[in-house]
Ligand SMILES: [Zn+2]
């Protein structure tokens with residue numbers, strides 16, 4: 001499940017479809033092939049077989065590093081870069097700017113140079129924010145932008161989402177979903193590399209009556225996940241237990257935000273959820289207006305409910321591992337809200 005493949009035909013990380021229909025290579029084999037120049041679609045290859053003829057030591061060293069298994073992310077980035085047909089190059093230095101486009105490069109030396117430039121310049125693959133970056137009319141172009149992505153933000157639940165999630169699935173490590181359906185949530189939890197997930201809202205308000213059906217559907221389909229950081233905003237309390245249970249072995253940080261009355265639980269209810277879920281790796285629970293038996297308004301909370309909040313949080317600790325802490329964004333200040341989606 002965790003093995004990543006490279007599809008030379010698609011010029012991208014292999015999707016499920018590629019594994020079935022296309023010739024998928026291991027990441028290392030794909031790197032070798034690209035640098036040997038025999039992946040050129042037309043015309044005879046410039047280099048046939050064998051390793052790159054006398055590669056400069058720097059290139060050889062870098063290639064070995066990419067292939068050692070610990071730098072798979074970088075290797076994928078290199079493959080994505082080298083699979084392009086044209087490269088826009090801008091060199092800015094000493095007050096001068098040179099820019100141009102490289103086209104149709106098949107010789108391995110230039111490819112090796114591109115690879116080194118990417119590595120030396122520590123170029124990183126940027127995250128894709130669906131709200132900002134996926135405005136193209138051409139859906140194929142939208143999906144291409146997602147290939148190989150490690151951080152994918154604000155996936156909306158429109159017609160595109162299913163394809164977006166499928167294309168991102170092999171590589172995505174950090175994901176945020178806006179008002180996902182139960183189906184989207186299940187799809188997220190089986191992504192092999194997903195470690196951080198933010199869920200903002202859940203389905204449409206009008207679907208709240210059908211939460212019962214959704215709950216049984218989730219119970220049936222939610223697979224044991226490996227998410228370490230989970231942030232749930234305005235999440236229906238009825239579904240909380242099912243979702244947490246599926247992450248019970250891996251979850252380290254859980255942040256619950258309840259902007260409205262509907263997503264709050266009182267201390268006893270939350271305690272019972274936590275007891276049922278046995279989150280054995282949890283070290284930090286962050287509550288943002290989550291408890292229904294203390295005021296969600298800052299002034300009232302800190303003036304009248306501070307002690308109550310402390311004792312309720314102590315009660316919750318009973319259900320958590322010994323070293324865990326429970327913090328409140330109102331009592332402890334906004335600094336407790338560590339950004340869930342860190343730079344990769
Ligand atoms: Zn393919």
Ligand SMILES: [Zn+2]
Nearest residue numbers: 309328330331
């Ligand atoms: Zn508090």
